[in-house]
Amino acid sequence: MRFVGYVIGCISLCCFVGQLRAQEPAVPFNPQELIFEHLGDEYGWSIWNRSIPLPVIVRSDTGKWYLFSSARLDGGKTFNGFYIAPDGDYAGKVVGRDGDGKEYRPWDLSMTKNVLALFICAFVLCWLLFPLVCWYKRKPYDAPRRMKGMIEVTVGMLYQEMIVPMLGKEAKRFAPYLLTLFFFILVMNLMGLLVIFPGGANLAGNISITLVLAVCTFVVVNVSGRKAYWKDIFWPEVPTWLKFPVPMMPVIELFGVFTKPIALMIRLFANMLGGHLITLVLISLIFIFAAMGQVVAGATTVISVVFAVFMEIIDILICFIQAYVFMMLSTIFIVLARPEKVKE
């Protein structure tokens, strides 16, 4: 009976909200704009209807560096000749005007919302890991509990079930990179699922972030590649006419060297973006249907919220899986680049 009461209460509340929304003056609701605003970056971190000002760091075309608060640009204001472009190629970015009065994009190293979120993620990662390190230093043979235990189980699973079986003796050398990769992506993903301030930034769903991660893996793989790996690329064991005089196979292999990290980059980006996108679309549905009267809006609210919660729960799983996959593929690429000498 209680449960039924909750459900009726929720539905009536939703109808009420729907009614409120329906009675507001008709502002055309643009879901695309809203969604991309949520997924994208911004110069200040807006919470509710306020904005945390963050530093904007730009280099003008004259080579001069400027550092000022993002609050000075709020609401389309201009500061030192810089303003946030309302539309055009650089919509939403800081732009300036050069001597000819033409709009240009300065070098922009601003601490945007995503950058702050990155710092927060790094901090959270330290906050998760260093208590465990301290624990080990204090009680080397005791099993840690709670959060520390959870971290230890995860590290143990990744290290002993994946890195060591794959890399063998070299596990110790690559483990720090791979584990950092995994935990950093995991923390970024999970922080992205939180809706308000410390989280909520769409980090792993931003191609700049995944690009850096993929480049790191690319560098690690190719720097640690052995002679056999390079030989396989430039002189693979195929019939000679496939590699000379027209180097068909080497070109394909070389192409493969670059597609691997690109696939990594796109995979993580698309998965995390997709998760955020679905939730945002489901929530946007409420406001799209709000124009159709109370009952439709109420029903849509219930359905949307149920689906959104469901998607969020699946997203938690995806957060883990994507971090795991990224790390596992990085491990595999490293292993492939360091083939053991095969005995005949």
Added chain:
Amino acid sequence: MALFKPEFGLVFWMLVVFLIILAILAKYAWPVIIRSIEQRAEFIDQGVKYTREAKQRLEEVEVQVQQLLADARKKQLESLQETERMRQELIENARKQASVEAEKLMQDAHLSIEQAKREAELQIRKQVGHLSLEIAEKLLRQDLSQDVAQVELIGKMLDELESKN
């Protein structure tokens, strides 16, 4: 679309943050965590191994103890039997010795009795001879003790008497 274009500023900061966090964690966190996990796993493995060995040894020792106990019991039994046998032997020996001694004593006694008897007989004979001669003297009113023939005669007569008895 802005989302699909890498942003230079963000790439730069991401690189900085990621490299710094990688350096920090690779230096201070991961080696400690991995080493500790491995050490503890080894510690636990060794503990289990040690316990297993200890248990095995305990079982072995138990078997040994049982063996020892059985041996001791057997030895005890044997020694008891030995003692019994020795006792019997001792008694037997003593008995034998005692009987030998007794026999010897008896023989000695016999001998001395015989001796005494013989001496007594001789005494008696002498006495009887003497008496007879005295009687005959009395009868004959004559001294016959100097007459060797008479003494011989008496001896002869006594011999006859003895042989009759």
